Amino acid sequence: MSDHSGVGIKVLGVNHRTAPLDVRERFAHGAHEVPGALARVMAAGVQGGVLLSTCNRTEFYLVGEEEPAFETVWSLLGERLPAAPAGGVREYGYVVRDREAVRHLYRVSSGLDSMILGESQIQGQVREAWEISRAQAGPVLHRLFQTALHVGSRVRTETGLGMGTASAASAGVAVAGKIFGDLAGRSALILGAGDMAELAATCLSDEGVQITLVANRTQERARAIAERLGGRAVSLEEAWAHFATTDIALCSTAAPRSSPGNASVTSSPAAVGDRCAFSIWPCRGMSIQPSRSSKTCSSTMSTICKR
Amino acid sequence: MIVTLHLIVLALYGLGTALALAPFLRLPPSPRALNIALPCAGAAVHVVAISQLTPVGLGPALSILALCLVLLQLASERLLRGSAVALFTGPLATALVGLALLSGLTPGGGAEVAGSRNAWFILHVALSVSGVALMALAFIAAALYLLQFRELKARRFGQVFQLFPPLERLDQLNRFALIVGFPTLTLGVLLALGYGARFSGGLHVAKAQIVWGMFTWVVLGWAVWVRVVRHWAGRRAAFASIAGFSAVLLVYVALKLAQPGVERFL
Numbered sequence: 285m286s287d288h289s290g291v292g293i294k295v296l297g298v299n300h301r302t303a304p305l306d307v308r309e310r311f312a313h314g315a316h317e318v319p320g321a322l323a324r325v326m327a328a329g330v331q332g333g334v335l336l337s338t339c340n341r342t343e344f345y346l347v348g349e350e351e352p353a354f355e356t357v358w359s360l361l362g363e364r365l366p367a368a369p370a371g372g373v374r375e376y377g378y379v380v381r382d383r384e385a386v387r388h389l390y391r392v393s394s395g396l397d398s399m400i401l402g403e404s405q406i407q408g409q410v411r412e413a414w415e416i417s418r419a420q421a422g423p424v425l426h427r428l429f430q431t432a433l434h435v436g437s438r439v440r441t442e443t444g445l446g447m448g449t450a451s452a453a454s455a456g457v458a459v460a461g462k463i464f465g466d467l468a469g470r471s472a473l474i475l476g477a478g479d480m481a482e483l484a485a486t487c488l489s490d491e492g493v494q495i496t497l498v499a500n501r502t503q504e505r506a507r508a509i510a511e512r513l514g515g516r517a518v519s520l521e522e523a524w525a526h527f528a529t530t531d532i533a534l535c536s537t538a539a540p541r542s543s544p545g546n547a548s549v550t551s552s553p554a555a556v557g558d559r560c561a562f563s564i565w566p567c568r569g570m571s572i573q574p575s576r577s578s579k580t581c582s583s584t585m586s587t588i589c590k591r
Numbered sequence: 592m593i594v595t596l597h598l599i600v601l602a603l604y605g606l607g608t609a610l611a612l613a614p615f616l617r618l619p620p621s622p623r624a625l626n627i628a629l630p631c632a633g634a635a636v637h638v639v640a641i642s643q644l645t646p647v648g649l650g651p652a653l654s655i656l657a658l659c660l661v662l663l664q665l666a667s668e669r670l671l672r673g674s675a676v677a678l679f680t681g682p683l684a685t686a687l688v689g690l691a692l693l694s695g696l697t698p699g700g701g702a703e704v705a706g707s708r709n710a711w712f713i714l715h716v717a718l719s720v721s722g723v724a725l726m727a728l729a730f731i732a733a734a735l736y737l738l739q740f741r742e743l744k745a746r747r748f749g750q751v752f753q754l755f756p757p758l759e760r761l762d763q764l765n766r767f768a769l770i771v772g773f774p775t776l777t778l779g780v781l782l783a784l785g786y787g788a789r790f791s792g793g794l795h796v797a798k799a800q801i802v803w804g805m806f807t808w809v810v811l812g813w814a815v816w817v818r819v820v821r822h823w824a825g826r827r828a829a830f831a832s833i834a835g836f837s838a839v840l841l842v843y844v845a846l847k848l849a850q851p852g853v854e855r856f857l
Contacts, residue, residue: 459743465757 293428294350295380295388296357297336297343300399303376310364311376313337315416321360322420328356332422334429336392336413338406339452339480340399345389347424354379389428393436395445400455402445405480407436453484453536457491460532468492470531474515475523477505481536488532489513496530499523593696596640597654601688603633604661608681611674615750626674627665630681634661637688646716650694655716657687659724667728667764671756676764679731709790715782722776723839726811729768730836733829736761740826762824765832773815777808799849803842810838 298311313321313335322333322344330348337343344357362373369375380388388397393410395402414421414429421429439445461467472493474485477500485495495513499520500506506517518526527533607629614620637658644651664680735755742751743758755761814835817823823831 461757462739462743462752463758465760 292347292382293385293424294346294354294382295343295385296346296354296377297341298361298377299341299343299397302378307365307376308340308342311337311342311361312339313342315412318413318416319420322417324360325353325356326420328353332420332425334413334417334421334425336410338409341392343392345385345425345428347422386428389432390435393432394439395436396439400452402440403452403455404440405452405483407433407440408479410436453480454487456484456534457487460488461491464531466492467532470494471496471529472532472534473523473526473530474498474509474534474536475520476500476534476536477502477509478536481534482509484534484536485509485513488534493532497523497526593640593643594692596636596643597688597692597696600633600637600640600657601685601692603629603636604657604681604685604688607633607677608685611677611681614754615678623674626677627668630661630665630677634658634665637661644696646713648695650691650696652716652720653687653691653694654696655720656724657684657691659721660684660687660727663724663728663768671760671764675735675755676728676731679734680728683727709786711782711786711790715779715786717779718775718782719779722772722774722779725768725772725775726836726839729765729772729814729832732761732765732768733832736765736829737826737833758825762828765828766818766824769815769818769832769835773811776811780804780808797850800846803846807839807842811835 298308300308303311314337318335318337322335325333325344325346330346330353332347334345335343336345342361346353346357358373358377361377362368365373389410391397393407395404395406398406410429411433414426414433418426457467464470467488468491470493472485472488472495474481474495474497477498481498481500485498489495495510495515497518498506498510498513498515499518499522501520503517503519509515510517607626610621610626610629637654641651641655641658644654646652646655660680661684664676664684667676668674736758738751739755739758739761742749742755756764814831817831818828
């Protein structure tokens with residue numbers, strides 16, 4: 285145990301409870317950005333660090349003195365915002381220390397702290413974060429992450445937490461069922477070809493949804509998913525024109541310009557007709573846009589669960 | 592006998608309503624079979640009671656309306672596999688049967704009672720009341736749609752999410768009820784005109800009834816028109832249905848307040 289200024293395990297981060305979607309998106313670090321970010325924090329005097337960055341959380345697990353490492357983390361995150369809030373970046377974040385920090389990681393790896401309670405993907409994300417940060421983690425965090433993964437596995441196998449809907453993707457599909465009723469025979473357009481997109485597309489396909497198009501920046505990955513699910517691979521630019529002809533649009537991509545706002549969809553001239561459209565954005569905390577578009581899509585499309 | 596049968600109907604509908612409301616009051620849900628069996632039994636007794644009624648006056652009309660609502664509830668339950676429609680139809684039918692009992696189920700004398708076995712008259716009552724019940728069903732489907740939509744928007748996956756039917760089915764139910772209900776109601780009104788001209792020596796209604804009747808017909812017609820011709824759907828159509836039915840309800844209550852009495856439905 286340590287007092288707040290001493291050496292110990294600390295967690296600094298933001299998650300779906302503390303920061304809005306736009307902020308979380310800006311704070312998200314790709315795998316290639318993690319070593320650089322950690323190196324900067326470690327240069328401020330910490331002995332070990334792991335950066336866990338998912339759609340819903342960005343958390344620095346650190347071992348060492350608080351100052352000036354905390355300042356470095358906040359400024360590192362602050363640089364990603366176009367304009368810092370009045371109270372600084374700390375306004376979006378939280379700090380957890382020592383025993384509570386350990387407990388926090390255990391809760392995270394068990395899916396207890398997830399937006400979708402008990403979702404299973406987080407365990408793989410914790411493992412991935414640990415592996416990416418392996419060189420900088422240090423012995424304390426190595427041990428902590430090992431036990432956290434073990435705890436996560438035990439919680440999943442020894443309790444009923446993992447039963448039922450346990451991922452943002454499957455929850456999104458369940459909500460789609462509450463909009464359409466029977467999903468069989470519906471068509472879906474998948475934006476993105478990452479793990480989340482593939483999982484969600486598979487969930488949809490299992491419900492009888494016809495995956496017609498898979499759009500992604502890299503065509504090889506899109507082609508692989510499209511072939512497996514019986515669809516066709518297209519580029520992101522080509523995908524917009526097909527929004528009006530598909531029932532479900534599933535957007536799960538990190539490409540900054542690929543997430544469709546209402547404007548992108550409604551500006552498509554094909555987005556006219558008397559039909560239901562529904563988009564699932566599993567990476568955006570299951571943002572859902574059901575629309576019963578009539579002559580003008582723009583007037584009826586409204587955002588559900590955007591934040 | 593008629594009153595006794597209606598009291599049994601009241602008890603069965605009341606119990607069915609309580610069971611339908613139970614999950615929303617954090618009580619354990621009852622088996623689906625029971626949720627269907629109670630209104631079914633109530634409707635069966637109700638049919639026997641109505642077969643003995645003279646369909647003239649406020650009480651009998653309310654009783655027939657209640658039966659139509661319960662039959663539509665059972666049909667919706669069968670088609671949608673959702674008990675949510677009963678949340679509205681249950682209390683409404685129970686209240687209507689209660690009101691019918693309070694208003695009195697036996698009509699006085701008069702030409703209408705004498706002509707109540709006329710096929711035109713029976714058809715007029717059946718179609719008019721069915722039309723109103725279908726409009727009520729459109730209103731209920733619209734209300735359920737908006738409630739479900741609001742819950743989805745707020746990301747609340749509670750009882751409403753679990754028990755309400757999917758949005759698209761509610762939308763279809765709303766569309767069906769409007770499209771079938773409006774012509775049915777119109778036909779019922781036309782039959783009343785025909786009956787009046789042929790058997791009653793003219794239409795014995797006040798000017799206010801004609802004016803406001805036309806007004807509600809236009810409002811309901813607008814709700815159907817935007818749905819069918821303008822292809823409104825979803826929330827906009829739901830709001831239109833609610834506006835249409837609210838107009839019917841408000842005008843009816845206003846007319847009954849202006850011209851009280853239980854001898855006539857309107």
